[in-house]
Amino acid sequence: MAKVLSGAGLRGQVAGKTALSTVGKSGSGLTYRGYDVKDLAQNCQFEEVAYLILRGKLPTQAELNAYKARLKTLRGLPQALKDVLERIPADAHPMDVLRTGCSMLGNLEQEMSFEQQQEVTERMLACFPSIICYWYRFSHDGERIEVETDDDSIGGHFLHMLLGSVPRELHEQVMHVSLILYAEHEFNASTFTARVCASTLSDMHSCITGAIGSLRGPLHGGANEAAMEMIEGFTSADHAEQEMMGKLERKEKIMGFGHAIYSESDPRNEIIKGWSEKLAADVGDTVLYPVSVRCEEVMKREKGLFCNADFFHASAYHFMGIPTKLFTPIFVMSRLTGWAAHVMEQRADNRIIRPSAEYTGEELRAVTPISQRG
Numbered sequence: 001m002a003k004v005l006s007g008a009g010l011r012g013q014v015a016g017k018t019a020l021s022t023v024g025k026s027g028s029g030l031t032y033r034g035y036d037v038k039d040l041a042q043n044c045q046f047e048e049v050a051y052l053i054l055r056g057k058l059p060t061q062a063e064l065n066a067y068k069a070r071l072k073t074l075r076g077l078p079q080a081l082k083d084v085l086e087r088i089p090a091d092a093h094p095m096d097v098l099r100t101g102c103s104m105l106g107n108l109e110q111e112m113s114f115e116q117q118q119e120v121t122e123r124m125l126a127c128f129p130s131i132i133c134y135w136y137r138f139s140h141d142g143e144r145i146e147v148e149t150d151d152d153s154i155g156g157h158f159l160h161m162l163l164g165s166v167p168r169e170l171h172e173q174v175m176h177v178s179l180i181l182y183a184e185h186e187f188n189a190s191t192f193t194a195r196v197c198a199s200t201l202s203d204m205h206s207c208i209t210g211a212i213g214s215l216r217g218p219l220h221g222g223a224n225e226a227a228m229e230m231i232e233g234f235t236s237a238d239h240a241e242q243e244m245m246g247k248l249e250r251k252e253k254i255m256g257f258g259h260a261i262y263s264e265s266d267p268r269n270e271i272i273k274g275w276s277e278k279l280a281a282d283v284g285d286t287v288l289y290p291v292s293v294r295c296e297e298v299m300k301r302e303k304g305l306f307c308n309a310d311f312f313h314a315s316a317y318h319f320m321g322i323p324t325k326l327f328t329p330i331f332v333m334s335r336l337t338g339w340a341a342h343v344m345e346q347r348a349d350n351r352i353i354r355p356s357a358e359y360t361g362e363e364l365r366a367v368t369p370i371s372q373r374g
């Protein structure tokens with residue numbers, strides 16, 4: 001059953017057209033250019049899906065090899081960007097670092113014409129992991145890491161730079177799945193931000209910088225970090241239940257649950273939940289995964305609410321040794337594909353996005369001279 005979409009927040013209003021994805025068409029499904037996300041997550045690498053979203057078709061083996069080889073050559077960072085990253089303090093939020101990194105890149109390597117849109121997107125796809133890890137390792141460990149690694153995939157490149165060793169196959173595989181799940185989601189808040197910016201005929205870096213700012217909030221991409229902060233405070237499944245009941249009584253919002261469009265479930269959840277379970281077994285976890293499952297049960301029973309894509313991403317990333325504050329930047333590494341494809345789609349059939357507002361302010365009145373104002 002589809003969710004009733006009405007009320008504030010532009011809910012249920014068609015704000016444009018897209019051929020990129022469908023969300024919740026039958027209450028719970030998600031497709032990218034006609035392919036079910038479950039099918040893609042099971043059978044593809046992230047780079048294949050990025051190619052699909054950005055170029056419109058799944059690549060052949062030869063096209064995929066060429067695409068990955070090209071991305072590999074684009075991992076380096078200009079010295080001026082490294083200098084900026086080195087000045088950002090360790091207690092900055094990595095989403096702010098990425099926002100600044102993206103903006104600085106736009107100063108150094110401007111998009112001079114829309115003909116360069118694929119090229120500038122590929123550059124960002126290849127070097128966003130470098131930006132995050134260069135800053136993180138410099139500010140936390142005082143190390144100027146080598147960002148031009150030979151890793152086969154974007155996820156592998158990220159894990160290698162972050163953790164300092166070639167990632168295990170299991171972890172690289174989970175990164176493929178995670179990046180596929182987060183890649184595209186129709187007119188969500190951050191994508192809509194990118195499209196509004198694109199509609200003024202602005203440059204790609206401005207569109208993406210704005211989108212990063214929108215994704216940062218806890219009601220959107222920031223929910224995976226907020227979920228982690230909550231579950232790591234629970235010492236057992238029973239403790240989680242007790243605390244969750246208290247939160248619900250106090251009418252607190254529980255991050256990682258609910259969705260603006262899906263009514264029954266978020267199709268990405270069962271996939272990442274399955275991987276979280278595998279990773280839990282891999283690390284011998286007996287707390288975090290059972291805690292997460294109990295949270296899911298309590299929310300379903302008490303509020304009829306289901307986990308969205310963010311909830312089990314928290315435990316999955318944690319089991320791979322990824323620091324919590326880097327969770328949402330991983331979302332950016334992936335969603336960049338969707339954002340850029342939407343920018344391209346907007347540019348191809350553009351009219352400036354400019355809705356109207358219902359005025360609720362004062363009636364027309366005259367300016368009182370300043371000497372007479374109380």
Ligand SMILES: CC(=O)SCCNC(=O)CCNC(=O)[C@H](O)C(C)(C)COP(=O)(O)OP(=O)(O)OC[C@H]1O[C@@H](n2cnc3c(N)ncnc32)[C@H](O)[C@@H]1OP(=O)(O)O
Pocket residue numbers: 218219220221223252253254255256257258259260261303305308309310
């Ligand atoms: C990848 C992503 O961006 S997925 C979304 C990530 N965000 C989160 O996980 C944050 C937590 N969730 C939420 O805040 C919301 O569910 C949103 C922002 C995702 C969707 O918001 P909306 O479309 O306004 O939610 P919706 O209309 O379904 O809410 C219905 C009711 O359920 C409540 N509700 C929804 N989600 C939650 C939640 N996570 N915890 C507690 N109550 C909730 C709402 O407060 C509302 O109650 P009310 O009618 O008494 O006000």
Ligand SMILES: O=C([O-])CC(=O)C(=O)O
Pocket residue numbers: 023182184185187188189220260261308309
């Ligand atoms: O669609 C939304 O509103 C939020 C979401 O799940 C996403 O962007 O992945």
